[in-house]
Amino acid sequence: MMIFGRSQMLCACALVFLGADAAMAAQGLVLRTLSSRPDMISGGDVLVQITLPAKVSLPEFGATLNGRDVTRLFRPNRTPGVLIGRVEGLALGKNTLEVRTGASHRGQLELINHPITGPIFSGPHQKPFICQTEAAGLGPALDTDCSAKTMVAYVYKSNQPPPSGMNAVAAALQSPFKPFEPSGPRPADLAQTTTTEGHTQDYIVRRETGTINRAIYEIAFLHQPGQPLPGPSTSVPGWNGRLVYSFGGGCAAGYRQGRWSEMLDDEILSRGYAMATASLNVSRNNCDDVISAETMMMVKEHFIKQFGLPEYTIGSGNSGGAIQLHLIAQNYPGLLDGILPTSSFPDAVTLIPPAADCFLLAHAFEIAKQPWTDDQKTAVSGYATWKTCTGGFIPAFPQFSRPAACDASIPKELIYSSAKNPKGVRCDLYDNQVNIFGRDPSTGFARRPLDNTGVQYGFATFNAAKISAEQFLELNERIGGYDIDGNIVSARMVADPMALRTAYQTGRVNTGSGGLSSVPIIDWRRYGDPYATIHDEIRTYSARARLMAANGRADNHVVLTLPRGVDIRGANFRVDDTMALMDKWLDNIAKDTSHDSAAVRVARNKPPGLVDACWTPQGEKIAEPQSYDGPGRCSQLYPAHGDPRIAAGAPLANDILKCALKPLNPKDYTQPLTTDQLARLKAIFPNGVCDFSRPGVEQQNTKATWLKY
Secondary structure, three states, X not given: OOEOOOOOOOOOOOOEEOOOOOHHHHOOOEEEEOOOOOOOEEOOEEEXXXXXXXXXXXXXXXXXXXXEEOHHHEEEOOOOOEEEEEEEOXXXXXXXXXXXXXXXXXXXXXXXXXOOOOOOOOOOOOOOXXXXXXXXXXXXXXXOOOOOOOEEEEEEXXXXXXXXXXXXXXXXXXXXXXXXXXXXXXXXXXXXXXXXXXXEEEOEEEEEEEEEOOEEEEEEEEOOOOOOOOEOOEOOOOOOOEEEEEEEOOOOOOOEOOOOOOOOOHHHHOOOOEEEEEHHHEOOOOOOHHHHHHHHHHHHHHHHHHHOOOOEEEEEEEOHHHHHHHHHHHHOOXXXXXXXXXXXXXOOOXXXXXXXXXXXXXXXXXXXOOOOOHHHHHHHHOOOOOHHHHHHHHHHOHHHHOOOOOOOOOOHHHEOEOOOEOOOEOOOHHHHOHHHHXXXXXXXXXXXOOXXXXXXXXXXXXXXXXXXXXXXXXXXHHOOEEOOOOOEEOOOOOOOHHHHHXXXXXXXXXXXXXXXXXXXXXXXXXXXXXXXXXXXXXXXXHHHHHHHHHHOOOOOEEEEEEOOOOOOOOOOOXXXXXXXXXXXXXXXXXXXXXXXXXXXXXXXXXXXXXXXXXXXXXXXXXXXXXXXXXXXXXXXXXXXOOOHHHHOOOOOOOOOOXXXXXXXXXXXXXXXXXXXXXXXXXXXXXXXEEOOOOOOOOOOOOOOOXXXX
């Protein structure tokens, strides 16, 4: 069952005064949590900041937690009149922190603590759940929540070039880092680096790994062994005060702890940024953005309690990682201050229909009586090439829709089979997020928003006279849909109305609203449309269209496009350093003390030169507005295409899961249809065809954020 609750972004907490009037608030006594929201604490401790009223001296200050004196935990901060303390020993559930500053000033704050194993807002833990701590080098799991001991190790960057004869691709993939023994001598090949703050030091990185929220997390930053670590009230050379949180790609069901790809990024670490990630922030380990948001929140909370509050947290992610960036920024604002999606998709839920359509089209072409050329198939698919379907979507689709498409780590005897194990683990995307979508009482399976009722496949292609009326009719007669087990059947799909409502209301669809309306976004990709890649240009423009529809503007969204196969960090194709530009953008926003809206301040404070742009294969930068079908050079160099829904008449935003219907109208077709052909078309669509000029069924902007399930 889903529980909905609306609340504001993290840290700032309302102070409940005891025995005092409202005038006391004006005197400046303020309590707030720094490491997390006060109702979403984990691990039994929390970092608290107390701002004392004017003219209150430290001897007058005292604090208790559940009646126990914790005054000694608070220390003066660099700001006069501000105390910071890491309050430990919280009981599970509700706790009360009470502060007194003399005889008349008292305040209290309710703190709600959760287990470090979670959950906090994602709903009941997924079961079964396969532990993989040993594969991550953390030893056997210590409990059924896959906990493991925290480990710290060091690596260093070698100043030696890759071996001679190694090709450029292999050299780029080779990690520049080697193990470092803190108690041993400094290696002869130890490199040095200079951070964004101007500190030059040996290039040694501290790596911490452990488990939080049943995920394996990693935190890394520059640190000289034997020297003090940064803390909530102290800073040290090496860390520049910024945190980069990394999200991994793919999209598959969970039921396992998973592992992450190599997180250490030379370009980021060398400049003094801290990095963090966790295995449940990798979509191929669990394509559930709510669990990802919860895990990210808890790992960031741990980071803040140990090392201090980052000035900014920048999210970075590719493909399925970009999906997480968009949805976490929209639905859990405040966790990420700026996002850098690459090869992006707006979300997973609206990606599935084009993937499903690809498989259906391939099947319809295979059984068709009418002949089809590859050019005609391409036109109906909407993509730059039909191979995008045959080489891109079709191999990937089972992990979205077929319940038996589980990871190899899941024991076969646990996996769903309609005949042999009807109560087994279902690994389709919707059952993977059953806490959100809920269960259909008639089947016990997750409610599903998948629908193609009324969709006229090849509608735009037919009107462009690229296919015949007979091809158009037969295609729509044979297209079919998927049953609940992901098998192709002759009947079209009908979405569960509650699933549709849930998808929009809870933010499973990127609607361009919530926190997305005012978070800085730099979206870049290498152009791959002609190369049968699912990471096609249209996804970026769909995301921008949604921002425009929700907010009337999209000036927080910068689009950068590069030629395929080019390393943006190469000398000839550097994209002006997107991380540094995002850093500067956030710094500018922080310095803007106006009372204008967040959206206005974000738009106003872009660094000079941070504008839409593309790069030619020869390395020329073309700075011009990027659009789906604009007249500029970038659109000519890197034309965007579409997908089966857009080829069927769907809008650029491509955010309609189930279309509104309208009566079939012969005037909608530019090619003539005979009386018999019109009769066949009416038989295919007895209730009408898609009216894409209207919002979809249950379509709405996501309004509530920080939902709990």
